[in-house]
Amino acid sequence: MPTLIKAFEDLVSNRHDNAIKWKNMGKSVFGYFCTYVPEEIIHAAGIIPVRMMGGSDDITLADVHLPSYVCSFARSCYDQGLKGVYSYLDGVIFPCTCDTIIALYSIWKADIKTPYVGFVDPLCAKTETAKKYFREEVARFKESLESFLGGEISDTSLQKSIEIYNANRRLLKEVYELRRSSHPPISGVEALDIVKSSMLTPKEEHSRLLENLLNKISERDDPPESGVRILVSGSVIYDPEILRMIENSGGLIVTDDLCTGTRYFWDLVNTNLPPLTGIADRYYERIPCPCNYSPERRLEHILSLIRDYNVEAVVFTLQKFCDPHLFDYPFIGESLKEAEISTLLLETEHVSSPLGPLKTRIEAFLETIQ
Amino acid sequence: MTERAKKSLEASKEVFKLASEHYLGAHEAKKQDKPVTWMTGYDPVELLYAMDVAVVYPENYSALCAVTQLAPKFIEKCERLGYSSNLCSYARNTIGTTFEEGAPLGGLAPPDFLVVARKFCKTHIKWWQVLSRRFNCPLFVIDSPYVTGGVEDYHIDHYVSQLEDLIDFLEEQTGRKLDYDKLAEVVKLSDRASELWDEVMAMRRNVPCPVGASDILSCMFAIVTLPGTKTAVEFYERLRDEVKERVKNKIGVVPEEKHRLLWDNIVLWYNVGLSNYFQKFGAVFVLEPYTMVWSGRLDPSNPLESLARKYLFAFIGLKNRGDAMVELCKLYKVDGAVMHSNRSCKFLSLLEYELKDLLMEKLGIPSLIIEGDHCDGRAYSDAQIKMRIQAFMEMLG
Numbered sequence: 001m002p003t004l005i006k007a008f009e010d011l012v013s014n015r016h017d018n019a020i021k022w023k024n025m026g027k028s029v030f031g032y033f034c035t036y037v038p039e040e041i042i043h044a045a046g047i048i049p050v051r052m053m054g055g056s057d058d059i060t061l062a063d064v065h066l067p068s069y070v071c072s073f074a075r076s077c078y079d080q081g082l083k084g085v086y087s088y089l090d091g092v093i094f095p096c097t098c099d100t101i102i103a104l105y106s107i108w109k110a111d112i113k114t115p116y117v118g119f120v121d122p123l124c125a126k127t128e129t130a131k132k133y134f135r136e137e138v139a140r141f142k143e144s145l146e147s148f149l150g151g152e153i154s155d156t157s158l159q160k161s162i163e164i165y166n167a168n169r170r171l172l173k174e175v176y177e178l179r180r181s182s183h184p185p186i187s188g189v190e191a192l193d194i195v196k197s198s199m200l201t202p203k204e205e206h207s208r209l210l211e212n213l214l215n216k217i218s219e220r221d222d223p224p225e226s227g228v229r230i231l232v233s234g235s236v237i238y239d240p241e242i243l244r245m246i247e248n249s250g251g252l253i254v255t256d257d258l259c260t261g262t263r264y265f266w267d268l269v270n271t272n273l274p275p276l277t278g279i280a281d282r283y284y285e286r287i288p289c290p291c292n293y294s295p296e297r298r299l300e301h302i303l304s305l306i307r308d309y310n311v312e313a314v315v316f317t318l319q320k321f322c323d324p325h326l327f328d329y330p331f332i333g334e335s336l337k338e339a340e341i342s343t344l345l346l347e348t349e350h351v352s353s354p355l356g357p358l359k360t361r362i363e364a365f366l367e368t369i370q
Numbered sequence: 371m372t373e374r375a376k377k378s379l380e381a382s383k384e385v386f387k388l389a390s391e392h393y394l395g396a397h398e399a400k401k402q403d404k405p406v407t408w409m410t411g412y413d414p415v416e417l418l419y420a421m422d423v424a425v426v427y428p429e430n431y432s433a434l435c436a437v438t439q440l441a442p443k444f445i446e447k448c449e450r451l452g453y454s455s456n457l458c459s460y461a462r463n464t465i466g467t468t469f470e471e472g473a474p475l476g477g478l479a480p481p482d483f484l485v486v487a488r489k490f491c492k493t494h495i496k497w498w499q500v501l502s503r504r505f506n507c508p509l510f511v512i513d514s515p516y517v518t519g520g521v522e523d524y525h526i527d528h529y530v531s532q533l534e535d536l537i538d539f540l541e542e543q544t545g546r547k548l549d550y551d552k553l554a555e556v557v558k559l560s561d562r563a564s565e566l567w568d569e570v571m572a573m574r575r576n577v578p579c580p581v582g583a584s585d586i587l588s589c590m591f592a593i594v595t596l597p598g599t600k601t602a603v604e605f606y607e608r609l610r611d612e613v614k615e616r617v618k619n620k621i622g623v624v625p626e627e628k629h630r631l632l633w634d635n636i637v638l639w640y641n642v643g644l645s646n647y648f649q650k651f652g653a654v655f656v657l658e659p660y661t662m663v664w665s666g667r668l669d670p671s672n673p674l675e676s677l678a679r680k681y682l683f684a685f686i687g688l689k690n691r692g693d694a695m696v697e698l699c700k701l702y703k704v705d706g707a708v709m710h711s712n713r714s715c716k717f718l719s720l721l722e723y724e725l726k727d728l729l730m731e732k733l734g735i736p737s738l739i740i741e742g743d744h745c746d747g748r749a750y751s752d753a754q755i756k757m758r759i760q761a762f763m764e765m766l767g
C-alpha cells in the first residue's frame with residue numbers, strides 16, 4: 001500500500017525531472033498559475049499543462065523585483081523562474097485573479113524568457129453580459145494558442161480533452177468520497193499529493209493511477225489514525241508540513257476548500273454544450289475562488305462539505321498577504337461560528353517550519369475539540 | 371513627526387470646503403430620500419450624476435481621515451473585526467468608520483446600493499463585497515477588461531454592454547429613467563473638467579514648474595469625485611488661471627529649481643508634508659502618473675462609448691505603464707524619481723522595481739523606492755525615510 005500512495009508523492013517531488021523527460025520525448029510543456037486557466041484547451045493542443053508550484057529552497061533572487069509584502073507563493077514561483085528551474089517551459093499562463101498574479105504576468109514577461117506568456121481574464125460580474133464575454137475570452141485564448149502553435153485546435157480534440165478531464169475529476173471525487181467514512185483510508189497529507197499530482201501529470205496517466213488506487217485501497221492495512229475530523233480552507237498548499245502538523249496532533253483532514261483540493265476538480269464540463277462553450281461555462285460557474293466572487297457560494301460549498309464529511313472543525317490556512325482570502329475570512333469565520341463549528345486561523349507561508357509556533361496553536365486547538 | 375504640506379496656490383485652499391460640502395451633501399441627500407451610492411475613484415460616475423444619485427468615495431474619504439490623523443482608530447476597529455492588518459488601509463479605514471463613532475464629517479452617508487468597477491485592483495471588488503454585506507444592499511460590478519496591450523473594439527463593446535446593464539440597474543434602484551440629454555450635459559462638463567486638468571498638468575512642464583505635488587494632490591479632489599459637475603469646471607478654471615499667471619511670471623515652487631522629480635504611487639496621506647523635505651534640496655515634484663489618469667476626454671454625442679474609452683484607459687501592465695512613464699519623464703524634464711512602495715496598493719507598487727530599472731536603462735534617471743503605506747501611518751518612521759531621501763538627493767547632486 002505505501003507504494004500505491006507514494007506514486008503520487010513521487011509525481012510531485014519529481015515534477016521537474018518528469019517535465020524534462022516529456023520535453024525530451026518531443027512534447028511541449030506549459031506552466032499555469034491558478035485553477036482558472038482552462039486547461040482542457042492546452043491539453044487539446046497536445047501540450048502538457050503543469051501547475052506552477054514554486055519550490056522549497058530559500059527565496060534568494062525574487063526580492064530584487066518583488067517587495068516583501070507579496071505572498072511567498074508568488075515570490076517562490078518567480079524565484080524559481082529566475083533560477084532557471086522553469087526553463088523547460090514552452091509557455092506560461094497567468095489568469096487575471098489577484099493583484100499579485102496580475103503583476104507577476106508583466107514581471108515574468110520582462111524577466112524570464114518563456115516563449116509564450118499568456119493572460120486569461122476571468123470575470124467578477126455574474127451577469128449574462130459577463131458570461132458571454134468570458135466565452136469570447138476563452139475563444140480568444142484558444143486562438144492565441146493556435147497562432148503560437150501554427151495549427152488548429154479542433155472541436156474533436158476539445159471534446160476528447162473534456163472527456164479525459166471530466167474522467168479525472170470524477171475519479172478524484174471518488175477518492176474524496178472514501179474520506180466520508182468514519183475511518184478514512186487516506187490522510188489529508190496523502191490527499192494533497194493526489195490532487196497536486198493531478199495538476200502535474202498528463203491526466204490520462206494520472207487517471208490510471210487513481211483507478212489503481214481505488215481498486216486496491218480496501219486492502220490497505222495501514223490506514224491513517226482516527227482524529228478530529230478537519231476541513232482545511234485556503235488557497236494553494238505547496239508544503240504539506242502544516243497538514244502533517246494537524247494530523248500528528250490528533251487531527252485527521254477529511255476534506256478541504258483549497259485551490260489544491262476540491263476547488264480544482266469539483267465541477268465538471270457540461271458535455272451537452274458545444275465544447276468551447278462547455279469549457280468556458282465550467283470555469284465561469286465553478287465553485288469560486290475569492291479573487292473574483294463574493295464568498296456566499298463558497299460558504300455553501302464549505303457547509304455542504306461539513307455535512308457530507310462529518311467535519312468537526314475548520315482550519316483556515318491563509319497565506320500571509322493573500323488579500324482575496326483575507327477579505328473573505330471574517331465573513332466565513334463568523335458564519336461558521338454561527339453554525340457552531342470551531343475554527344482556527346493559521347497565517348501561513350509557502351514553506352512552513354516544522355518547529356514553528358503554529359504547532360503549539362494547532363495542538364491547543366485540537367485539545368479543545370477532543 | 372508628520373507635517374502639513376506647504377502649498378503654493380489659492381485654489382488649494384478651497385479644497386477642504388469642497389470636500390466637506392460634498393460629504394455633508396450626501397447626508398443632506400439622504401435626508402431628502404435621494405439615493406446615495408459609494409464608488410471608487412475610477413468608475414463611470416458620470417452616469418450616476420446624470421441620474422441625480424449622490425456619490426461618495428471611500429478611497430478619497432480615507433485619504434481625508436489620514437490627513438486629519440484620524441485613520442488609526444478606524445483601522446484598528448476593522449482589524450478587531452478579523453480583517454488582516456496587511457489588507458489595504460483605505461479598505462480597513464472605511465470598514466472601521468462604518469462601525470465606530472467619530473468619523474469626520476459624520477462618516478460616509480450610508481449607501482442604498484453600491485457600484486464598483488474591476489479596473490485597477492481586485493481589492494476594490496473584495497472591499498465592495500464587504501460593504502454590500504455590511505449595508506445589506508445590492509452591488510453592481512462592472513468587469514472592466516484588463517487591457518495589458520492596446521484597447522480593442524471588443525473591450526469597448528463589452529464595457530458599453532455593461533454600462534447598459536448598469537443603466538438598467540440604476541433605473542430599477544432609483545425608480546427613474548435615465549434622461550439622455552442630462553447625460554450628454556454631464557458628459558460635456560466632465561470632458562471640460564478633464565480638458566482643464568490636462569491644461570494644468572501640461573503647464574507643469576515649464577521651468578520653473580509652477581505647481582508641485584502638494585497642490586495637485588489637493589486639487590485632484592474634483593477631478594476624482596466631481597467630474598460632470600459645474601463645480602468641478604468652475605474650480606478648475608480658477609486653478610488654471612492661477613497656474614497660468616504663475617507661468618507667465620515665472621514663479622516656481624522653490625526659489626531655485628535644482629531638481630525636477632517624478633512621484634510614483636499614492637502619497638503617504640498622514641504625512642503629505644514629506645514633499646516639503648524635498649524642497650530643502652531645491653527639488654520639486656513636477657509629475658505624478660497617478661494624478662494624470664483622470665484626464666480622459668469624452669464626446670457628448672457618443673456618451674457611452676466615450677465613457678468606455680475613458681475608463682478603459684490603459685494604465686495596466688508594465689508595457690503600458692513603462693512606455694507612458696518614459697515619455698512623461700522626457701516631456702516634463704524629470705531628472706529623478708521617487709517611488710512609494712505602498713504596502714496597501716499591490717496594483718500600483720508591484721511593478722515599481724521594473725519601472726525603476728526601465729527609467730535608468732532608457733533615460734539614465736535614478737529612482738528611490740521608499741516603503742510605506744497610503745493611509746496607515748502606524749509603522750511610519752520619519753527619520754529613517756528622511757535619511758534615505760537625503761542620501762538620494764545628495765547622490766542627485
